[in-house]
Amino acid sequence: MAKDTVYSLDQVQLHNREGDLWLVVNGNVYDLSKFTELHPGGAGLLLAKEVAGQDATEAFFSLHRSDVLTKYDRLRIGRLAPDSDSASASATGDKSKAAPTLKKRKEYLLPVVGELSPVPHAEPDWLHPKLFSPYYRSSHHELRKSMREFFDSRVRDEAQEFELSGERPTKALVDLMGRKEWDIHAMRMGPGRHLHGKTLPGGVKGEDFDYFHELVVVQEMCRIGAPGYMAGLQAGMVIGLPPCLNFGDEKMRQKVLPDIFAGKKFISLAISEPHAGSDVQGIQTTATLSDDKKYWTVEGSKKWITNGHFSDYFMTAVRTGPKSLSMMLIERDDNVETKKIKTSYSASAGTAYVFFDKVKVPVENVLGGEGNGLKVILSNFNHERWVICCRIARYNRLIYEETFKWAHLRMSAGKRLIDNAVVRAKFAKMIAKVDAGQTWLEHITYQMTKLSYAEQSQALAGPMALLKYYLARCGREISDDAVQIWGGRGITQGGMGRLIEQHQRTFHFDTLLGGADEVLADLGVRQASKRMPLASL
Incomplete structure (x- = not known):
């Protein structure tokens, strides 16, 4: 059967039994006749009278993520007719027959590879089509488009699979990220002479690459979730290579950098x-x-x-x-x-x-x-903590987005979760935290573009420590609220709430890596105290 064939709901309803089972999801018609016994949830769910031969869109999205539709696209046989005339003419060839006109059919907006999310607050404000930012230029937008397409289409599926299996990222993917047309490993090291002379994704010139470009790369990586897998994707390089870049002699740089940037070594x-x-x-x-x-x-x-x-x-x-x-x-x-x-x-x-x-x-x-080891270590901390901040800020926003979508899908006691004031109050806190955190992050990033590496250590060590402390604490609170909204799905690996489960299991890493929360909070205050002049009340 051609996948562009159009069927009326009357035609679909004729196939409502074991061995001959069709149903509709999001306007598409699926033939599950041979899939019934393979269904992970059992045949009974598919043979229920509300599902078999019916438009099961609402039931589907209450139990499955949208990527399940992609996984089982082979079972799709056509589209549900938007009106009776087109259904009869296309599916039967008899224009004299007409099925009842369909009314109030629900179709859910599905994620599109490489595209911005339409969910309010799911993207930082600089990506909103009607808002403005003083920090980002056209090159940042072009790089963002390239990175989103890359991670959505080439990384997401492997990341989600290997996050559960525990396999390390494939050599093929690591090699691809290192090729000169992408140069992602090199970009993750931030601005510097290692990028000079290169033309990077989105047409960005290596000499023009700044910390906002790096922020874009880091945050686009984080959008796909899978924090453990993403750590396996050269996270050691991000924190382990800067001493070589900043303190290594030319011989060391020539030996080490090419293989690591190409993805050949870790x-x-x-x-x-x-x-x-x-x-x-x-x-x-x-x-x-x-x-x-x-x-x-x-x-x-x-x-x-x-x-x-x-x-x-x-x-x-x-x-x-x-x-x-x-x-x-x-x-x-x-x-x-x-x-x-x-x-x-x-x-x-x-x-x-x-x-x-x-x-x-x-x-x-x-x-x-x-x-001079302590000097080398301390010089590395600011950039490491800033990268962690970029990551936490985007993971926090991702968890908010997933939960906001769920609250509009999930029905409980006859109404959506979002229709409960107590749930909306949780989202108010989430939105305030993700937007405030990103704004503070962008302010510090702008200072980094104006200060030398040494000046950053002097002026930003305290603020950076406090920012990481703030974002990590927000992550803890957002994770807790998200799990309460998701219920059992928020603590179940795989399935609807898989990103929530990943986050609640791993957000503690960000409260420890680069310095424990309590240590960094104290550092921020001590740095401020050092600059405190004599004053009287």
Whole structure:
């Protein structure tokens, strides 16, 4: 049967039994005759009198996400007629027959690959067609279009599948992201000379790439959900490669950068240890200089290292003396062992222990000079925390969007969830948090475009810490409200509420990564206190 055949509802209703079962969803006619026994919810649901041979649109969307329609498109056989005449003429060839005219047929607006969401507040205000922003130029919009099409069409399906299975991102996808027509790995490192001379997606010139372009890339990635999988997609590079970019010599840069930007190799940031999480000064991994002063011998272990299980390089903090902390690049060899750690993140992230057993590291692999490890680490924190802020802000908005759509679909006690004042009050809080968080993020991002790396460390360390604290706390509250609105579906892997379940299981990472909430809140206040002049009341 041709998929463009048009049927009347009368014709569909003739097929309402086991072995001969049709139904309508969102204006399309599906033949489920051979699918009934394969239906995950059992045959009984499909054979119910309200479903078999009927327009089951409302029933379908109360139980399924719209991507199920794409998955089973092979079962679609045609369209439901908008009026009786077109139905009779197309399906039967007899223009003298006429089915009753259909009235008040519901059709739900479905997501379109690469397009903006029509849900109010589902997109940041700078993407609203009738609103304005002083921060974004046409190049930001063009890059956004390219990134959305890429992640919607090439990443989303794999991300959602592997988030559950725990598989790492496929080599084919990582390689694709590294090709020069996309250069996504390189863009995720932010503005810099590594982009100069390149023409990036959307026609953006590498020299013009700024922090708002980077924000666009990060937030478009996050729209697809799957936080554990997304961490596996070179998150270790985002936090582990900056020391090489900012402190490595040209020889190191020439050796390391091309393979990582091409997706051929992975790098991790290896600082946290079993006995030293946020306490950098408590690091116990040691490095001993050889008698000929040509290499260091490293011994010790690291824990909770993102991408560590499959990394080729480790940007590692080590103790080179009782009071000397150094940062060095360690290449994986037979004396480096990694072991996966099970966390609430998907195993796709490759979170791992890393064990160094008398690993020899050339002296030229020390970044920033011996004893300057803390300087290298601290210089990296601002950008790391800013990237985390970009991510949290977009995940929070995604959870709001999913929940807002659900509240308009879900019927309870004869009315939609959105028709309850207590539910609307929860959305008022969500909207205020996601829009306020994005606005603060964009303000700090603008300051970053005007300040040097050193100036950012001086002026933005406190505000950045407070922003991350605020967004992470908002994420916690948004997740709690979303789960209450979704009910059981909000704590069920897969299915309607899969993105909600992912978020409520993983938002704690953002309250810890880059500095625990309480530590960053205190840092923000201490930074403000340092600038406090003498004053009287």
